[in-house]
Amino acid sequence: MNEWIANYIAAQKAALDSIPVEKVARLIETLQEALRKDRQIFVFGNGGSAANASHFVTDLGKGASDKLKGRRFRCLSLNDNMSWLTALGNDYSYEEVYERQLMNYAQKGDVVLALSVSGSSPNVVRAAQWAKQNGLQVLALVGGKGGKLAQIADQAIVIHSTHYGRVEDAQMGICHMLCYAFIEDPRLGDG
Numbered sequence: 001m002n003e004w005i006a007n008y009i010a011a012q013k014a015a016l017d018s019i020p021v022e023k024v025a026r027l028i029e030t031l032q033e034a035l036r037k038d039r040q041i042f043v044f045g046n047g048g049s050a051a052n053a054s055h056f057v058t059d060l061g062k063g064a065s066d067k068l069k070g071r072r073f074r075c076l077s078l079n080d081n082m083s084w085l086t087a088l089g090n091d092y093s094y095e096e097v098y099e100r101q102l103m104n105y106a107q108k109g110d111v112v113l114a115l116s117v118s119g120s121s122p123n124v125v126r127a128a129q130w131a132k133q134n135g136l137q138v139l140a141l142v143g144g145k146g147g148k149l150a151q152i153a154d155q156a157i158v159i160h161s162t163h164y165g166r167v168e169d170a171q172m173g174i175c176h177m178l179c180y181a182f183i184e185d186p187r188l189g190d191g
Helices: 002-017 021-036 048-067 082-091 099-105 122-133 147-152 164-184
Strands: 040-044 074-077 111-116 137-142 155-158
Touching: 002 164, 021 040, 021 111, 021 137, 021 155, 021 164, 040 048, 040 099, 040 122, 048 074, 048 111, 048 164, 082 099, 099 122, 111 122, 111 147, 122 137, 122 147, 137 147, 137 164, 147 155
Parallel strands: 040 074, 040 111, 111 137, 137 155
Antiparallel strands: none
16 A cells, blocks of 8 residues: 555656646736736636636635735636536536636636646537637646647646546646735735
8 A cells, every 4th residue: 555655646746747837937927917907717627627626716716815905816616606507507518518607707808717637528628619719818727638628728737647636636736826826925916
């Protein structure tokens, strides 16, 4: 068992080491711009990525926003409204559950952060395509396969693993970096 645990930790470290610092810095700059221009930030995913989306929006909307002077992040996790999500899935299709919410909320210039280990989840890809076609900036955190999402995104971080747990842990690490940049240096929200 000890060897298995050590190997798991080593593989997790390798996944974390694959996160490109310069791309995370660019995502932080994108969030700065969204804050400055009062743009909405929509985040979504499936399964563990959905949990990460919820966690990220909580940290950004409360934790990071509480440290800023005056301005607050306008952010929403599209996988959190179960009645709307299931109504859309039932009346249209599961592939449309995020796209149709964006149709109600999104405006040109807003930001989408899509999380997907495979990069090919049909509902996430479809929403990202809609966002791109309608002038939103598309950001993506994906696993080692990249998938369609990595191709669609304006900015994509590909975590070099296809193991769902490792990729989801690395996604959350990135999401924490995005929030803690503002929590630990509130001056990033100035301007």
